[in-house]
Amino acid sequence: MRKLLTSLLLVLAIPAFTLSGVEADSLVARGERAYAAGDHAAALARFDSAQTAFTSPALLYNIGNCHFKLGDIPHAILFYERALKLAPGDPDIRTNLELARQNVVDRVNELPGFTLGSTWSRIRGGRDADQWARRSLLICLALFAVLAAAVAARQRILRRGLLILGGVLLLGTLLSVGFAASRHREVTDDSEAIITSPKVDVRSEPKDGSTVLFVLHKGTKVTILQQQLDWSEVQLANGNVGWMPPATLERI
Amino acid sequence: MLKLYRHLLIPLLSWCLALTVQSQEIKFTAQVDRTTIATGEYVKYTVSLSNSRERFEAPSLGGLVVVQGPFDNSSFTIVNGRMSGSTSRTWVLTATAPGRYTIGPARVRIGNGTIETEAITIEVTKGAATHSDPNASQGQSRDPNLFTTITLSKSKAYVGEQIVATYMLYSRYNSLETTKSDMPKFDGFWAENVELGETNWDPQLSTVNGLQYRTATLKKQVLFPQRPGKLRIAPFVMECVVNRSFFNRGTEVSIRSNSVEVNVSALPPGAPAGFTGAVGELEMVVKADRTQVKVNEAIELTVTYSGKGNLKLMEAPALDLPADLESYDPKVTDRISLSGGGMTGSRSYQYLIIPRHEGDFPLEPITFSYFDTRSNSYRSITGAEMTIAVSPGDGSTATVQRPNRSDVQVLGKDIRYIRTGDLGLRQQGEHLFGSWPWLAGMSTPLLGFLLFLGWRRKREAQRHDVMGTRRKQADRTARKRLNEAELALKSSDRSAFYTALSRSLNGYIGDKFGLGPAQITTANLTERLAGHAGGEALADELMALIAACDMARYAPVEDRPRQQLYDEAAALIGRTEQLVRT
Numbered sequence: 001m002r003k004l005l006t007s008l009l010l011v012l013a014i015p016a017f018t019l020s021g022v023e024a025d026s027l028v029a030r031g032e033r034a035y036a037a038g039d040h041a042a043a044l045a046r047f048d049s050a051q052t053a054f055t056s057p058a059l060l061y062n063i064g065n066c067h068f069k070l071g072d073i074p075h076a077i078l079f080y081e082r083a084l085k086l087a088p089g090d091p092d093i094r095t096n097l098e099l100a101r102q103n104v105v106d107r108v109n110e111l112p113g114f115t116l117g118s119t120w121s122r123i124r125g126g127r128d129a130d131q132w133a134r135r136s137l138l139i140c141l142a143l144f145a146v147l148a149a150a151v152a153a154r155q156r157i158l159r160r161g162l163l164i165l166g167g168v169l170l171l172g173t174l175l176s177v178g179f180a181a182s183r184h185r186e187v188t189d190d191s192e193a194i195i196t197s198p199k200v201d202v203r204s205e206p207k208d209g210s211t212v213l214f215v216l217h218k219g220t221k222v223t224i225l226q227q228q229l230d231w232s233e234v235q236l237a238n239g240n241v242g243w244m245p246p247a248t249l250e251r252i
Numbered sequence: 253m254l255k256l257y258r259h260l261l262i263p264l265l266s267w268c269l270a271l272t273v274q275s276q277e278i279k280f281t282a283q284v285d286r287t288t289i290a291t292g293e294y295v296k297y298t299v300s301l302s303n304s305r306e307r308f309e310a311p312s313l314g315g316l317v318v319v320q321g322p323f324d325n326s327s328f329t330i331v332n333g334r335m336s337g338s339t340s341r342t343w344v345l346t347a348t349a350p351g352r353y354t355i356g357p358a359r360v361r362i363g364n365g366t367i368e369t370e371a372i373t374i375e376v377t378k379g380a381a382t383h384s385d386p387n388a389s390q391g392q393s394r395d396p397n398l399f400t401t402i403t404l405s406k407s408k409a410y411v412g413e414q415i416v417a418t419y420m421l422y423s424r425y426n427s428l429e430t431t432k433s434d435m436p437k438f439d440g441f442w443a444e445n446v447e448l449g450e451t452n453w454d455p456q457l458s459t460v461n462g463l464q465y466r467t468a469t470l471k472k473q474v475l476f477p478q479r480p481g482k483l484r485i486a487p488f489v490m491e492c493v494v495n496r497s498f499f500n501r502g503t504e505v506s507i508r509s510n511s512v513e514v515n516v517s518a519l520p521p522g523a524p525a526g527f528t529g530a531v532g533e534l535e536m537v538v539k540a541d542r543t544q545v546k547v548n549e550a551i552e553l554t555v556t557y558s559g560k561g562n563l564k565l566m567e568a569p570a571l572d573l574p575a576d577l578e579s580y581d582p583k584v585t586d587r588i589s590l591s592g593g594g595m596t597g598s599r600s601y602q603y604l605i606i607p608r609h610e611g612d613f614p615l616e617p618i619t620f621s622y623f624d625t626r627s628n629s630y631r632s633i634t635g636a637e638m639t640i641a642v643s644p645g646d647g648s649t650a651t652v653q654r655p656n657r658s659d660v661q662v663l664g665k666d667i668r669y670i671r672t673g674d675l676g677l678r679q680q681g682e683h684l685f686g687s688w689p690w691l692a693g694m695s696t697p698l699l700g701f702l703l704f705l706g707w708r709r710k711r712e713a714q715r716h717d718v719m720g721t722r723r724k725q726a727d728r729t730a731r732k733r734l735n736e737a738e739l740a741l742k743s744s745d746r747s748a749f750y751t752a753l754s755r756s757l758n759g760y761i762g763d764k765f766g767l768g769p770a771q772i773t774t775a776n777l778t779e780r781l782a783g784h785a786g787g788e789a790l791a792d793e794l795m796a797l798i799a800a801c802d803m804a805r806y807a808p809v810e811d812r813p814r815q816q817l818y819d820e821a822a823a824l825i826g827r828t829e830q831l832v833r834t
Contacts, residue, residue, distance in 0.1 A: 024677055032672050043670075055680050058671035065670045096667040105609060133685035137693040144697035148704045177694075180685040187683070199576060199611045215575045217609055 019053040028059065035062070040069040057087035057128075064096065073103045074218040074250075078194040081221070081252045085187055086128055104219035129187055132180035139176055143169035193234070193249040195220045200249075202242035206231035213242040222249065278304045279338075280360050282311070282369035290377050291350055292462030294319055299358045299369060300340035308360035313345060314353045316374065317396045317463060320344040346462045347376040348392050387510050388422060388460045396463060397424045400470070400490055400509040402436075405594070408515045411480055412531030413625050414562060414594040415514060416446075417473045422458070422465040425494040427502070432491040435471065440483045440516075444564070446472035446590040474594050476531075476562050480518035487511040519623050524632050526570065530622035532561020538618050538635030547645035551605045555582075555618060555635070558598035561625075563588050566599050572616040576609040577640070607642040614639045719766040726763035730756050730825050734818070741814050749814055750805040753821055757798050760825055764832065772798075784831050794824055 019027075031046030044066035051059055064079035080097035087093065146169055150162035198218050204211040206228050216222070222234035222244075230246035279302035289295050295316075301308055310322070321343040328337035347353055352375055357368040391399030398421075405416040419435075451468055458467045477483055487509045496502030519531070534557055541552040555569045563586070573579050580603070588597035607613065618635040684690050733756030740749035761772050765780045774795045781787030797820060804810055804817075 021677065028675055028677070032670065035670050050677070053680055054677040056676045056678055058675040059677060062670040062675070065667055068667050092668045092671070099667050130684040133683075133690050137690065140694050141697045144701035148701055151705060151708065184683060184685045199609055217576075 019050070021054070024050045024054045028062075031062065035066065040066045044070065055086070057083045057090060057093065059083075060086065061090070061093050061096070064093075064100070068096065068100055073100055074194055074196045076100045077104070077219050077221070078196070078250055078252060081192070081194065085252065088128070088183075101219070105217040106220040129180050129184035132176050132183060136173055136176035136180055139169055139172045143173055190251040191224050192252045193222055193224050193232070194252060195222065195244075195249045197248040200244050202234070202240075202244055204242060206233070206243040208245070210243075214240060216244075221252075224249075224251070278302065278362055278367070280304070280308065280358075280367045280369055282355070282358050282372060284355075284372050284374065287373065288375040288377065289347070291347055292459075294344050294346050294462065295374055296342060297345050297355060297372070298340050298342040300338055301360055302338035303336060304360065304362055305339075306360050306362055308341075308358050310341070311358040311369070311371075312356035313343070314355050315351075316345040316347050316353050316355065318343055319346050319463060345374075347374070348389070348396055348461045348463065350376045350378040352376070387512075388420075388458075390510055391422060392460050392463065395505075395507065398422070398428070398492065398494065398505055398507055400488065400507055402485060402488070402509050402512050404475075404485075404512050404514060407513070408517070409477055410517055410519055410531060410623060410625065410628075411477055412519070412529055412562060412565075412623070413477070414532065414560070415475045415477070416592060416594050417475055417485065417512075418469060418592070419471040419473075419488065419509070421468045421470050421490075422460065423467075423494075424463065424465055427494065427496055429493045429496060429502075430490055431493060431504075432489075433470070434489045436486045436488045436511075438475070438485065440477060440479050440481075441485075442476040442478055442562070442565070444474045444476075444590055444595060446474060446592070448472060472590075472592060474590055475514075476565070477514060477516040480516045483514045483516050485512045485514070520629075522630065523623075524621040524630055526619055526632075527621040527623075527630065528567050530557075530561060530566060530620075531625060532559055532622065533624065533626055534559035534561050534620075534622050534633075536618075536620040536633045536635060538638075540638055540640070543638055544641045544643070545607060546643050547607060547610050549606070551607070551640060553603040553605055553615075554600050555603075556598055556600040557620070560594055560596045561622070563595060563597060563599045568601050569618045569620065571603060571618065573605065574613045574615075576607060576611065577613055578606045578608055580604045605640075607640065610642045610644045612639055612641050722763035722766070726760050727825065727829050729763060730760035733759060734822055734825075737818055737821075741818055746810075746814075747805070749818075750801050753817060754798065754801040754805060757794065757801065757821055757825075760828075761794065764828070781831070787831065790824070790828060790831060794828070797821060797824060 027046045027050040031043045031050070034040075034046060035043035044063065047059060047063045047066060051063060060079050060083035064076045064083060067073075067079060068076035077097065077100045080093055080100060084090065084093045084097060143166060146162050146166045150159050150166060153159040153162060195216055195218050200216045201212045202214050202216055204213055216236075220236075222236055225233040225235055225241065227233070231243050232246075232249065233241065234244050234249075235241045279300075282297070282299045284298075285296040287295075297313075299308060299311070322341045323343075325340045325342065326337070328335055330336075345355075352373055355372045355374065357371050359366055359368050387401040387403050388399075391401045400422070401420045403418045403420065405418075409415050448469060448471065451470055454467045454469070457464045459465070489506065489508050491504065491506045493502040493504050537554075537556045537558075539554045539556070541554075543551070545551055553571075555571075557563060557566050568582055568584075571579065582601040582603045585600040585602065586597070588595060588599065615638050617637045619632055620635070621630060621632040623629070624631045733752050737749050737752035737756060740746075740752055758769065758772060761767065761777065762769060765777070767776055767780075774791060777791040777795060778788055781791050784790075797817070800812070800817065
């Protein structure tokens with residue numbers, strides 16, 4: 001049923017894009033060959049054009065690798081972060097991001113997160129929103145199947161057992177929907193950004209000439225709080241807040 | 253040797269002469285070549301004694317200072333066989349200060365009497381100053397033969413303005429040894445000694461008010477007053493031994509210099525921002541060896557202060573560098589000389605600046621403010637503006653470049669290889685979560701379940717209906733069949749009687765409890781009647797009766813009369829009906 005609906009959606013959606021899946025696959029294959037041959041710029045161009053219509057953690061990761069090899073550390077970090085957002089548990093992405101971050105000049109001490117939050121993250125694992133959504137579909141199906149069986153059961157013990165199982169499945173459904181929702185929010189949330197210009201003076205007000213609070217360098221990750229007159233109010237991981245001039249960062 | 257000659261020879265000659273001139277008239281006179289002099293001028297004073305070989309007593313000079321002499325002169329003449337002789341002693345005298353000076357009478361003892369010369373008064377007027385240093389004149393007035401002076405280059409100064417102090421020794425003695433010197437302590441001054449080397453007599457003689465002195469510069473100091481007010485330099489004390497020779501142990505003399513006073517005024521108000529107290533005639537130059545570099549290449553920025561003033565107290569300039577330029581403590585190079593002119597030269601601060609990041613970095617111009625002693629006002633010098641353009645470093649961009657993050661120990665590591673094969677491409681912006689298919693997928697099981705429940709309820713209701721009717725009519729149906737059995741009993745139709753009785757009982761149980769013909773067993777019946785008192789016994793009795801009927805139907809055995817079976821069946825149905833109803 002789901003497959004049918006998905007394929008229906010795909011059929012409806014494809015005319016809106018200029019690139020077909022086959023073309024994208026061939027672009028990616030050519031990009032991979034160029035990368036293997038050491039022509040990182042060409043590989044980047046191929047991956048980038050595939051990325052105009054399609055996305056996947058692996059594609060973003062490949063683009064990040066190309067940027068890294070070309071020495072563009074901020075964009076490498078930007079694409080690794082984007083890939084990691086889609087596939088939070090991926091060890092390759094994590095390793096390369098860590099390596100790219102070592103080239104960042106600014107060392108920002110991150111404030112420790114809530115312990116509850118990290119426990120939830122552990123349960124949630126590295127799965128993305130769609131994996132949890134798929135899971136929630138399965139569990140939901142199982143839940144109602146079990147409930148139907150419980151209704152139909154004649155024997156009292158069987159019925160009780162099925163009802164307990166149903167309760168567990170209900171909990172599972174709620175959790176997986178919750179995880180899917182939170183992951184979805186993360187994926188669609190673009191408040192984080194990477195600084196792409198070599199050096200930015202972060203000022204106290206959104207105008208030139210106001211007091212310089214601190215200086216940031218390319219590759220540093222910031223959270224955008226608000227935007228005004230093209231200036232962005234950003235917050236560092238350590239809690240510092242200031243205004244950055246336009247065109248100095250790119251959203252993840 | 254000369255003295256010895258003079259001391260021995262002259263009396264000998266005089267004695268020889270005396271033998272011959274004994275009978276001559278004795279003359280004893282004193283005379284000066286002039287009686288009015290100006291200070292610094294000389295007067296020649298001569299005492300002469302004729303026709304006597306006695307030694308005369310030198311007069312008191314009354315405050316006049318001996319410039320030269322005494323010179324002794326003897327002469328004898330023979331005129332017409334008569335000899336006449338005379339001796340004379342001459343002093344060249346001067347006065348260091350104007351006034352009236354009286355040279356006392358010279359005396360000579362002849363026989364029993366004493367002859368005196370007249371006292372001579374010398375008028376000394378103030379002459380043209382031959383020596384401009386009032387300290388020297390003042391020193392001379394303390395002791396015309398040996399004195400010391402402290403001379404300052406200026407007696408009025410601003411705080412921090414340099415003053416040169418010179419310590420001079422003036423001496424008219426042939427030999428002089430200093431045994432002890434006590435240099436003044438300073439209060440309120442920063443003092444720098446000028447290196448003079450070994451103390452030596454100056455090659456030129458110096459004349460003070462007509463007297464010639466050998467001079468020596470004992471010490472030179474550059475003084476920087478540190479606070480406003482009248483600052484006093486205490487006199488310094490020296491102890492010397494003069495005229496020490498092989499024959500003479502010499503004389504110990506203690507001399508004390510003048511003390512000097514400096515009027516130090518505070519710097520006027522209105523000092524510019526950044527003024528740190530530099531005073532003098534100064535300049536500043538800011539230079540960078542280059543302004544276009546690559547990341548991590550060093551730039552040398554030099555700030556040079558030069559001129560006259562206390563360069564040694566010059567502070568490092570306040571360098572306001574952008575945060576990305578790393579700078580180290582400056583290297584200080586001094587080319588400072590101390591001389592009679594004071595402290596001059598230059599001090600340079602060399603900064604090593606290393607840009608750690610690319611970009612254009614405008615440097616704030618360095619401003620240096622000082623108090624100019626030429627114009628007696630504050631002056632500010634602003635260094636050249638410069639911008640350092642830093643281009644990215646060359647080379648290994650693809651491999652890991654390690655900036656200064658100290659706790660990272662990665663060497664020769666590289667990123668992991670790209671993903672190949674199926675990248676799991678998805679349309680941009682397509683999310684399963686929250687999409688229609690997902691919502692449909694989530695709600696379908698719920699709908700299915702609700703449909704299932706509805707269907708089930710309907711079927712249940714139908715079934716309930718059939719069973720209810722059967723149950724309600726069970727008693728009546730059973731009675732109808734019992735009537736058939738009664739008819740058969742009356743007509744003594746054995747087979748029909750048992751058939752009717754069995755059907756009556758089976759039908760009743762099947763209808764009453766919703767059981768099919770095959771389900772009528774002791775176990776099922778017991779289960780259905782389990783909730784009622786005496787239900788189990790009743791079930792057993794019913795099943796026993798059915799078994800008895802069946803036995804009689806199919807076997808030619810009749811253990812009980814038919815009428816009894818019939819009554820029992822009717823009673824059991826009645827009891828069951830009663831039991832189920834309650």
